[in-house]
Amino acid sequence: MPELPEVETVAKALNRDLVGRIMDSASAISKLRLPFEADETTARLRGRRVRSVRRRAKYLIVDFEDADCVALMIHLGMTGSLRVEAADIARHPHDRAALLFADGDELRFSDARRFGFMQLIDLPCRDGLPAALDKLGPEPLERRFTGDTLAVRAAGRSCAVKVFVMDQSVVVGVGNIYASEALHAAGVDPRRSAASLSAEEWGAVVREIKAVLRRAIKSGGSTIRDYRGVDGSEGRFQRELRIYGKAGKPCPVCGSDIETVRLGGRSTFYCRRCQT
DNA sequence: AACACGTCCTGAGCGC
């Protein structure tokens, strides 16, 4: 399930592979739950050169030269992946959409569970972001994202701290895997209410969110099951996960059994002894 | 406003 490190890894790869290519046409291989207007995309982007690929939260935004008010926005959902390969190579069974470039290569969007999407979006200005992303919170790796800012936001919030840090209007990019990992590293019980954390605890949570995301980016993200890089490779950070998916196994810090609980409808992993 | 919960979707894993 792609979170910030996985989307960042894909964005970096696409900046190497896609920038400078000239768009030819778009095709929707399956329209089901993929709000992708292939004909309009072709009409508005044919002949345009890819200028850059950006990441905002878990969204990818492909910008084109001389197309200042329109861009392509992609969300990988849970099982989405992108590949760049020659158009004459056989497509995969879960390929949903493709962008053909003038050089004969295609960007292919594959998504088994169809939670992802790829859509043409209007931008308010060059380098702007679509209005749909207005409600997103700060990027966790920005300097201005601090424990103090979270402590202020958390005042009066009764929801579980894990649910709170996964709220994309609070901070973006933190999903189920890295939320569990960061709270374990910070020693904070994920079931506690957001309002109950001290300023020091928020400092630790923010520090560990930044640390785990940075380390995961360096490892090319985590492949639990479906995630793949643009070249088809798996991430390497799953080997370094300390708590996510480890129910019943010993905590790497104290050896206690790792426990699991559902918070906000998501599996949550924690150590009763290390996280208080 | 905040929060709980339902919805979308299908492959993997499991019990029988």
Added chain:
DNA sequence: TGCGCTCAGGACGTGT
């Protein structure tokens, strides 16, 4: 072997 069931979850919508 194969069937049917449950689980996985990011974003969004709805009801309270």
